[in-house]
Amino acid sequence: MAQLNINLSKIEYNARVLQQMLTRKHIHLTPVLKSVASDQRVIERLNKVGLTHFADSRLNHLTPLRDTDNTFTLLRPSRASEYKALVETCKMSIQTELSVIRELNEIAASLGKKHQIMLMVDWKDGREGILTYDLTHFVKEILPLRHINLVGIAFNFMCFNSIAPTEDDVAMMTQVVDAVESDTGHHFRVISGGNSSMLPLLMYSDLERINELRIGETLFRGIDTTTNVGIASLYQDCITLEAEILEIQPRIYLETGDKYLQAIVDIGQLDTMVNELKPIAHQIEILGATSDQLMLDLKGQDFYQVGDTIHFSLGYSALSLCMFQDHLERNYEEDKGIEAVNRNFSVNACSGVRR
Numbered sequence: 001m002a003q004l005n006i007n008l009s010k011i012e013y014n015a016r017v018l019q020q021m022l023t024r025k026h027i028h029l030t031p032v033l034k035s036v037a038s039d040q041r042v043i044e045r046l047n048k049v050g051l052t053h054f055a056d057s058r059l060n061h062l063t064p065l066r067d068t069d070n071t072f073t074l075l076r077p078s079r080a081s082e083y084k085a086l087v088e089t090c091k092m093s094i095q096t097e098l099s100v101i102r103e104l105n106e107i108a109a110s111l112g113k114k115h116q117i118m119l120m121v122d123w124k125d126g127r128e129g130i131l132t133y134d135l136t137h138f139v140k141e142i143l144p145l146r147h148i149n150l151v152g153i154a155f156n157f158m159c160f161n162s163i164a165p166t167e168d169d170v171a172m173m174t175q176v177v178d179a180v181e182s183d184t185g186h187h188f189r190v191i192s193g194g195n196s197s198m199l200p201l202l203m204y205s206d207l208e209r210i211n212e213l214r215i216g217e218t219l220f221r222g223i224d225t226t227t228n229v230g231i232a233s234l235y236q237d238c239i240t241l242e243a244e245i246l247e248i249q250p251r252i253y254l255e256t257g258d259k260y261l262q263a264i265v266d267i268g269q270l271d272t273m274v275n276e277l278k279p280i281a282h283q284i285e286i287l288g289a290t291s292d293q294l295m296l297d298l299k300g301q302d303f304y305q306v307g308d309t310i311h312f313s314l315g316y317s318a319l320s321l322c323m324f325q326d327h328l329e330r331n332y333e334e335d336k337g338i339e340a341v342n343r344n345f346s347v348n349a350c351s352g353v354r355r
C-alpha cells in the first residue's frame, strides 16, 4: 500500500541547521507545521532540538495537542465558531480585523485568559493583512483591551504573489515598525519577518528589527522557495512517498502506435497533487493519473515486478495533501549516520562554553 516515509533524523538535521543559522542572527525559529498536518512525531522530534513553539493554519490540527508543553500560533484568521477553541488552544494568533480582536478579548476575559496576537501587515503578498497606514489606529484601539496582549507585527511574502522580499523591504519594514512604535508608545516584542522566502536574504544581509521567522517549506523540503532550488546544507528528501506496483502490462501509445511497458501504482488524484510527484532514482515517466491510480511508462525496463515499490519526491502541495490523508500509512524512519551528526551538532553548537 502507498505510504509516506518520514525521516525524523533528516527533519531534525534540517531543524538544527536552520536553528543555528537563525540563532547566530538573534532570530527565533518558529516551525510552521501545516505542510505536515502538525504530525505529533515530527513535533516530538523538533522538541529534541529545543523548539517548543509552533505555528499552523488549521485549528483542528492543533486541538489534539492542546495539553502538551508546546505552545502554538494560529496563522490563519479563524471562523467565528472557532474563537473559543482558538483562545483555549493557542497562546497566540495572527489577526487582521478589529471586530474579531474585540470579540477574542471578550472570550479571553470569560475564560480568565490572556490571548497574544500579532497584527499581520500586508506588505506585497496581497493575501491577508492590514494596510500599513492603518497600523497606528489598530494599535491604539487594541492597547486598552485587557485580555489581548499585542506582542508584535507579522509580515508575509510569496504565499499568493510570488515576489521575493529584498533588502529595501527590510529597511522599509523597520521604518514602519519604528514609526508605529513612536506614534503609539508601544514596544513590539516580536517582529515576525516572514516565511521561508526570507532565508536567502538572511544569509547575506542583516534583517534589522526582524527577530522571528516562520519556517515551513524550507524545513521540510530543504529548498530556497524564491528559486525552487535545493539548499546544499539541507536534506530535500525528509518526507517521500512510496507506492506499490499493482499491474504491469504492455500497451500502445494511441497517437504513435509505439509499444511501451506500463505500470500502475496505488496513488491517485484523491490522495495528492499528482503533477508534483517525481520518481526518485528510477528512469521512468509518469503518464498521468486517475482518482486512485498513477500510470507509469517503465521505459522498457523489464526487471520491475508487481509488488515492487516506487519512491517519489513531493512538491509542497503534494506533501501537504499527503500528510493530510489519514488513510496513508506513515512510516517513521531514522538514519544512524545522521543521528550521529545530530548528536555532534549539539556539541558543536555549545563549543563556545567548553573548557
Ligand SMILES: *Cc1c(COP(=O)(O)O)cnc(C)c1O
Pocket: 032, 034, 057, 075, 156, 159, 194, 195, 196, 197, 214, 215, 216, 217, 218, 225
Ligand atoms: C504557510 C505560512 C508560513 C510558512 O511559509 P513557508 O513558505 O512554508 O515557510 C508562514 N506564515 C504564514 C502566515 C503562512 O500562512
